[in-house]
Amino acid sequence: MEGSAKKGTGTVTSLAEMFPAEDAQKAVKRVQEKVAEIQNELHRVRGFISDNSNLINLVQKLPEQLHHNIIVPFGKAAFFPGRLIHTNELMVLLGEGYYAERTSKQTVEILKRRGKVLESQVESLKAIMRDLKAETSFFDSTASEAAEGLLEITEDYVEENSTERESESGPPREDTPSFSEADKAKVSVEDEEYARIMSRLDELEKEELEAEDEKNKDDFNKLSDQKSFDTNLRYSEGYQSRELLEKTKDKKAATEEFLSKCDPQQDLNNQLNCMGLMVQSAPKDEKSHGKSLAHNVIKSSPPEKALMLPEVKENVQPVPLSRNEVPTQSSKPGFDAQKAFTGSIIERTHNTQINSSQESATSSQSPSSQPSKPVSRFKMQRR
Amino acid sequence: MSSSTVIRELQRDFEAKSNDLSKLQKDIAKNHQVRKKYTIQLGENELVLKELDILNEDANVYKLIGPVLVKQDLAEANANVRKRIEYISAELKRLDGNLQDLEEKQNSKKEAIFKLQERIQSLQAGKAKA
Numbered sequence: 001m002e003g004s005a006k007k008g009t010g011t012v013t014s015l016a017e018m019f020p021a022e023d024a025q026k027a028v029k030r031v032q033e034k035v036a037e038i039q040n041e042l043h044r045v046r047g048f049i050s051d052n053s054n055l056i057n058l059v060q061k062l063p064e065q066l067h068h069n070i071i072v073p074f075g076k077a078a079f080f081p082g083r084l085i086h087t088n089e090l091m092v093l094l095g096e097g098y099y100a101e102r103t104s105k106q107t108v109e110i111l112k113r114r115g116k117v118l119e120s121q122v123e124s125l126k127a128i129m130r131d132l133k134a135e136t137s138f139f140d141s142t143a144s145e146a147a148e149g150l151l152e153i154t155e156d157y158v159e160e161n162s163t164e165r166e167s168e169s170g171p172p173r174e175d176t177p178s179f180s181e182a183d184k185a186k187v188s189v190e191d192e193e194y195a196r197i198m199s200r201l202d203e204l205e206k207e208e209l210e211a212e213d214e215k216n217k218d219d220f221n222k223l224s225d226q227k228s229f230d231t232n233l234r235y236s237e238g239y240q241s242r243e244l245l246e247k248t249k250d251k252k253a254a255t256e257e258f259l260s261k262c263d264p265q266q267d268l269n270n271q272l273n274c275m276g277l278m279v280q281s282a283p284k285d286e287k288s289h290g291k292s293l294a295h296n297v298i299k300s301s302p303p304e305k306a307l308m309l310p311e312v313k314e315n316v317q318p319v320p321l322s323r324n325e326v327p328t329q330s331s332k333p334g335f336d337a338q339k340a341f342t343g344s345i346i347e348r349t350h351n352t353q354i355n356s357s358q359e360s361a362t363s364s365q366s367p368s369s370q371p372s373k374p375v376s377r378f379k380m381q382r383r
Numbered sequence: 384m385s386s387s388t389v390i391r392e393l394q395r396d397f398e399a400k401s402n403d404l405s406k407l408q409k410d411i412a413k414n415h416q417v418r419k420k421y422t423i424q425l426g427e428n429e430l431v432l433k434e435l436d437i438l439n440e441d442a443n444v445y446k447l448i449g450p451v452l453v454k455q456d457l458a459e460a461n462a463n464v465r466k467r468i469e470y471i472s473a474e475l476k477r478l479d480g481n482l483q484d485l486e487e488k489q490n491s492k493k494e495a496i497f498k499l500q501e502r503i504q505s506l507q508a509g510k511a512k513a
Contacts, residue, residue, distance in 0.1 A: 094434045095427040096467070097447040098460060110434060117430065 010155030016146040024143035031136045038132065042125045049118045056111045063088040063104045390506050397499045404492045411485050418478045425471045432464045 062068070065087060072082035090107045091099050102110065435457065438444070444460045445452040455463075 091445070091452075095431045096424075096464065098431055098435070098455075098464070099445040099447060099452060100434070100438055101443040101445075113433075114430075 010153055013152050013154075014146075015142075015150040015152050018152065019142055019146050021143050021146040024139055024146055028136055028139040028143060031132055031139060035129065035132045035136065038125055038129050042122065042129070045118055045121050045125065049115060049122070052111055052115050052118065056108055056115070059090065059104045059107050059111065062090075386506060386510055390503060390510070393499060393503050393506070397496065397503065400492060400496050400499065404489065404496060407485055407489045407492060411482065411489065414478055414482050414485065418475065418482070421471050421475050421478070425468065425475065428464055428468045428471065432461070432468065435461050435464060 062084075066085070067087065068084040070082050070084050071079045073079055088103050090102050090104060092102045092107050092110055093099055094110075435444070438457060440457065442457060444455050444457050446455050446460065446463075447453075
């Protein structure tokens with residue numbers, strides 16, 4: 001195992017070397033002991049709580065009668081019948097040897113406060129318990145992994161050319177996911193399959209790039225259309241407001257309101273556009289990353305390849321996923337995405353309609369509602 | 384011959400230091416215990432203080448001294464508890480300082496012992512070769 005690793009640039013250390021299984025198990029045992037301790041403590045506090053609630057019940061019942069017939073313990077073995085009087089007078093131990101004379105009602109209050117303190121203690125103990133349990137599961141998994149003979153593989157990342165350098169800005173050294181020996185055996189079988197997958201991926205990528213180019217053009221057109229539309233709208237508004245300025249002040253306020261409404265809308269649309277573009281570009285990046293890694297593998301020597309494959313597979317896996325997304329964007333359903341886009345525009349015009357109606361409503365509130373009418377008519381023409 | 388005497392001396396030194404270290408560790412453990420006790424007492428006293436604050440002015444307060452309950456003024460009891468809390472806090476602070484001191488000593492001792500061990504090992508290796 002180690003020999004094959006030395007041929008490549010990376011290093012392979014078995015997890016068992018870094019964290020011996022016995023040590024991990026010892027750690028597990030220690031944490032479990034701690035957990036048991038806390039469990040005991042929790043049990044104790046729970047006992048206190050139940051005692052406390054019982055006591056509260058008793059103290060509440062005591063003053064219901066003037067006296068109670070009881071059996072009084074006398075020494076260790078003897079009891080004699082007695083009678084409990086002054087049922088509403090209790091001597092309450094506050095702690096540290098301090099006692100206070102309290103009525104039963106006051107005592108219940110004190111006891112309830114104590115109950116609250118106990119509850120908070122239970123909560124904190126539970127929190128500690130949760131932490132410890134997480135720790136145990138972590139140690140446990142480490143121990144089992146070490147026992148299974150898992151390997152930690154560290155490999156230097158070799159940069160191929162400048163474009164790839166751009167895409168790979170992370171640290172050159174990355175911890176590869178460790179794999180078991182069973183996986184290694186499969187590697188040779190998967191090699192051919194892998195080459196096939198890579199060629200298919202390249203094809204698909206070309207297709208997708210073309211599709212994306214077209215789409216971007218489309219988007220741009222839409223965007224510019226919309227922008228001009230917005231600016232026109234605004235311009236017309238501004239123009240009219242200037243025209244109508246002398247007529248009423250109310251009207252001006254209304255247009256300002258409309259403008260302020262218009263602004264965030266445009267922002268929103270722009271944001272939508274940006275988001276669409278970003279969504280498209282993200283999978284592309286991922287792919288090129290995957291591709292560069294694939295290139296590395298193909299060019300590297302066979303033993304290294306065998307070692308690297310699992311890692312590359314990990315990296316490749318997301319690519320088919322994004323590939324699944326890509327057709328929906330670029331090919332037929334891709335128009336859906338664009339439709340969604342136009343949908344946003346439709347929504348927008350809808351909004352403006354609402355806005356204009358709102359505006360007309362606000363302006364109609366003012367006595368001189370006449371100037372508002374040309375505006376809406378003008379807008380109608382625009383549409 | 385001289386190297387073996389050096390080794391013997393070093394080993395004696397080593398033993399003495401490890402004894403010191405174990406003593407320090409015992410002290411630290413004791414410190415922890417005492418601190419735990421004081422923290423519990425502090426919590427109890429704070430509870431008492433809270434209850435005393437809630438009590439009415441005319442409430443009867445007693446203090447258990449030995450087998451008898453001695454009646455106490457509420458204000459007096461309050462002042463006593465406050466003083467006690469102050470004392471415990473001061474004590475806790477002192478213990479914290481002590482603990483830090485002890486831990487520093489422990490670390491330096493550990494380092495010294497480690498160095499001694501290394502020296503002994505290298506000397507023994509040299510002796511084995513010779």
